[in-house]
Amino acid sequence: MRFLKISVVGGLLMGGSALASVPQPWQMGFQPAASPMMEGVTHMHNLLLAVITVIALLVGALMSYVMVRFRASRNPVPSTTAHHTLLEVVWTMIPVLILVMIAIPSLKLLFSLDKAQNATMTVKAIGHQWYWSYEYPEKQITYDSYMIEDKDLKVGQVRLLSVDNPIIVPVDTTVRILVTSQDVLHSFAVPSLGIKKDAVPGRLNETWLRIGKVGDYYGQCSELCGIKHGFMPIHVKAVSKKGYEIWVQSRATPLKEAQPKEGKLSPAPASGQEKDKNK
Numbered sequence: 001m002r003f004l005k006i007s008v009v010g011g012l013l014m015g016g017s018a019l020a021s022v023p024q025p026w027q028m029g030f031q032p033a034a035s036p037m038m039e040g041v042t043h044m045h046n047l048l049l050a051v052i053t054v055i056a057l058l059v060g061a062l063m064s065y066v067m068v069r070f071r072a073s074r075n076p077v078p079s080t081t082a083h084h085t086l087l088e089v090v091w092t093m094i095p096v097l098i099l100v101m102i103a104i105p106s107l108k109l110l111f112s113l114d115k116a117q118n119a120t121m122t123v124k125a126i127g128h129q130w131y132w133s134y135e136y137p138e139k140q141i142t143y144d145s146y147m148i149e150d151k152d153l154k155v156g157q158v159r160l161l162s163v164d165n166p167i168i169v170p171v172d173t174t175v176r177i178l179v180t181s182q183d184v185l186h187s188f189a190v191p192s193l194g195i196k197k198d199a200v201p202g203r204l205n206e207t208w209l210r211i212g213k214v215g216d217y218y219g220q221c222s223e224l225c226g227i228k229h230g231f232m233p234i235h236v237k238a239v240s241k242k243g244y245e246i247w248v249q250s251r252a253t254p255l256k257e258a259q260p261k262e263g264k265l266s267p268a269p270a271s272g273q274e275k276d277k278n279k
């Protein structure tokens with residue numbers, strides 16, 4: 001029975017793992033965005049890339065023109081103009097407007113990344129030298145999460161990124177993540193989810209996620225925390241809501257379940273003894 005249950009849980013958890021957010025060889029850009037936060041970050045990055053490209057081209061073109069047109073051989077007698085009020089106002093105001101245009105979406109994004117709005121569940125991530133442990137306070141689930149060593153890797157697992165016990169979260173659910181540390185500074189970072197939050201001993205930092213697709217999302221500790229800093233990866237596994245419920249059951253009930261089962265195995269003597277006691 002227990003084997004069956006484990007295989008059912010395993011099947012549900014493994015079943016739809018179509019999407020895996022891992023770095024690719026020769027990757028140039030971000031990993032595909034898997035959360036609203038990362039969509040915001042990607043959008044902001046694209047906006048800034050466009051702005052900076054236009055500025056660089058414009059300044060480059062102006063500089064080239066000035067260098068060619070006003071070179072000493074072609075323009076032996078330079079202009080003596082030192083001030084031009086209108087020109088100075090314009091070249092101050094245009095950068096100010098550009099900065100304001102960047103600041104508005106930037107602050108909006110910053111505030112949206114800060115705290116979860118209407119989170120339905122909480123996961124606490126605690127950094128240790130050198131592994132993560134996770135707590136689901138509402139479900140009373142706590143466990144440690146260690147990287148899988150190279151020699152123990154199985155098919156489908158990712159070197160330096162797969163762990164024995166990933167964070168399991170349901171899809172389409174806003175999850176509050178509380179980040180802290182037991183010993184030194186760590187940082188909880190998952191690129192495809194747009195998360196990078198410092199884990200500070202004695203402090204509770206908040207971030208959040210909401211994943212739309214079933215899949216595996218990998219990250220790493222991003223604060224130099226000691227000799228095995230590079231070997232404490234983060235693995236977030238998004239499963240269906242039903243899969244999540246089954247996982248919670250499998251995690252939360254082994255103790256409670258064991259007691260009635262023992263009773264069922266030997267019902268007659270147990271009830272007989274009770275009757276005797278009652279007499």
Ligand SMILES: [Cu+2]
Pocket residue numbers: 127128185186187221222223224225229232
């Ligand atoms: Cu660390």
